[in-house]
Amino acid sequence: MSMHPRTRSYHHGDLRAALLTRAEETLREKGPAALSLRELARDLGVSHAAPSRHFKDKQALLDALAQSGFERMAAVLGASQDGVPEKISEQVEAVVRAYVGFARDNAALLDLMYSVKHDPEASDALLEATQRWSDLVLRLVADAQARGEVREGPLEHTALPVFATLHGYADLAVSGMLPPEMDEHGLDVVIAFILRGIRP
Amino acid sequence: MSMHPRTRSYHHGDLRAALLTRAEETLREKGPAALSLRELARDLGVSHAAPSRHFKDKQALLDALAQSGFERMAAVLGASQDGVPEKISEQVEAVVRAYVGFARDNAALLDLMYSVKHDPEASDALLEATQRWSDLVLRLVADAQARGEVREGPLEHTALPVFATLHGYADLAVSGMLPPEMDEHGLDVVIAFILRGIRP
């Protein structure tokens, strides 16, 4: 178990996981510019080249960070639907609150997640993780459409603006572009707006 | 006039402007990670420390870049309303197309613009430039509201979701998260969605 290999053995035990954990802390506390492989290594008490055994370069670590971010986000959004009645208004409200909450709690990570996507050759696993959560929104809208709670039309057309609004609001909120007094209230407004836009 | 001081005199003439211009080219062509003061200096044929005479540090150059971006964006959005009838549907369509177009043409710059804002102590000029264009959207909605084309309610409440949707869609489009085949058509869909959300 040796939680604290203070008596540091030559091998760390799980350096890869430790790097990711510490990297995310640093990202959250000091921003992406302060992320350096060498400093991470120092923090963890290993040599400056040790990280290269687990991530071929810095981008690989960032990709891994982004991937875990997408996975956690998908989990959060999925969980947001637990116990929510099959009514699009409540479902949308839950998912929007969950997404904005996640964005607030993981602002720098979310930035990272979205910037990685620009890269033409991101790993398949990452790309898959990227899309998993958008599938959730798509399914939500599709089901509601089947129940007649959402206007007709191709799924991409009904879900796309929902997605855009959701994402845009979260981004604005995280960027601090919104007068803070409307932070919570603004959410209600945005939810109502989305519902108006999709109802039959 | 000497357009090309090939016979380089000791002083450059307008190094500051040249740095900004070249920096934006590099940003567009090779991404933000490839921006280095030293390389800019090399490109312009000056010494590696010359840029420091015009920008106290790298962030100052990025701020200036972002500020000019906001100013140009405000100009583009303002121009998008020229000759557009006083009808909210046409006005929204014009401004959305202009914003998404600008975002497409200046993806990396837009990223920069939005990330600078997170900084608590950005220059006043930058902050002002930041808000100028959102004022444009606000005024648009406010005027239409006065004409009875937009539902009632506090301005922040009617304009906020418009803003969020607009921004979110542009961000998604730029990120390449949208199936390319719906790029242009998606715009129509989003515009219709916005109009549904704000009508009386």
Add this chain to the structure above:
DNA sequence: CAGCATTGTTGGCGGCGCCTACATTGGCTG
């Protein structure tokens, strides 16, 4: 035209990412 603020140059410091060569370890196999 003398002096001085502006602008540019040179050199150097520490930090970074990445590379290569070497060291230690633990697990697997004969």
Add this chain to the structure above:
DNA sequence: CAGCCAATGTAGGCGCCGCCAACAATGCTG
């Protein structure tokens, strides 16, 4: 269970970066 080998960590070095200080050329202004 001995020995070997793949995995993991270390040491050092290279060229880049941002930033700083000291010095040099320029041109504006009194």
